[in-house]
Amino acid sequence: xxxxFDVLLKLAEExxxxxxxxxTTIGLSKSLTVSQQTISRKLIELEKAGLxxxxxxxxxxxxxxxxxxxxxxxxxxxxxxxxxxKTTRNSIEGEIVSGLGEGKYYVSQKEYMLEFxxxxxxxxxxxxxxxxxxxxxxxxxxxxxxxxVINGFKKSERTYGEIYSYPVRINKxxxxxxxxxxxxxxxxxxxxxxxxxxxRGTLKLTFGDTIELIGKK
Numbered sequence: 001x002x003x004x005f006d007v008l009l010k011l012a013e014e015x016x017x018x019x020x021x022x023x024t025t026i027g028l029s030k031s032l033t034v035s036q037q038t039i040s041r042k043l044i045e046l047e048k049a050g051l052x053x054x055x056x057x058x059x060x061x062x063x064x065x066x067x068x069x070x071x072x073x074x075x076x077x078x079x080x081x082x083x084x085x086k087t088t089r090n091s092i093e094g095e096i097v098s099g100l101g102e103g104k105y106y107v108s109q110k111e112y113m114l115e116f117x118x119x120x121x122x123x124x125x126x127x128x129x130x131x132x133x134x135x136x137x138x139x140x141x142x143x144x145x146x147x148x149v150i151n152g153f154k155k156s157e158r159t160y161g162e163i164y165s166y167p168v169r170i171n172k173x174x175x176x177x178x179x180x181x182x183x184x185x186x187x188x189x190x191x192x193x194x195x196x197x198x199x200r201g202t203l204k205l206t207f208g209d210t211i212e213l214i215g216k217k
């Protein structure tokens with residue numbers, strides 16, 4: 001049985017080696033020495049899961065990794081590296097950047113506030129601090145922190161989704177958490193941080209400054 005990892009890794013490998021963005025079904029079946037029918041079934045599963053995307057070109061139907069597909073491989077790589085090298089990342093640095101203005105609206109919702117207080121032990125300031133980070137470093141950092149799920153809710157015919165939160169210490173001074181909405185318009189390079197206080201004011205931060213987050217296990 002061919003695994004998701006086998007197909008995604010081969011797809012990424014073929015793209016890199018041949019300096020192109022897509023690989024055909026026939027090409028993948030030959031590379032993995034399985035039938036084209038087997039590859040086709042697996043590709044349908046991966047496409048439904050949002051890990052690959054189907055493309056039409058002059059060569060016919062081809063496939064390439066999505067951002068989620070690349071993230072899947074990065075997470076596997078990090079776990080394997082941690083096992084083999086027995087090293088972990090317990091801190092990460094990032095640059096303070098301007099956000100999209102969504103954080104204040106969502107964090108200030110009463111239902112989320114109650115969940116934060118109950119599960120993280122503090123009621124956050126109604127706003128978020130936005131950090132620009134290295135995606136690989138972030139994935140490795142988060143893999144070593146126990147995730148806390150903030151439940152979503154429905155209000156006035158609108159659904160507010162789950163939020164994944166990761167408790168941290170900010171500049172070794174303040175408690176807080178990285179929050180990642182299940183659905184977000186932010187780039188994966190941008191993370192939002194919450195705390196009981198207005199972080200930019202309390203720490204006297206301006207855009208472009210760097211802060212450190214230390215994971216709480």
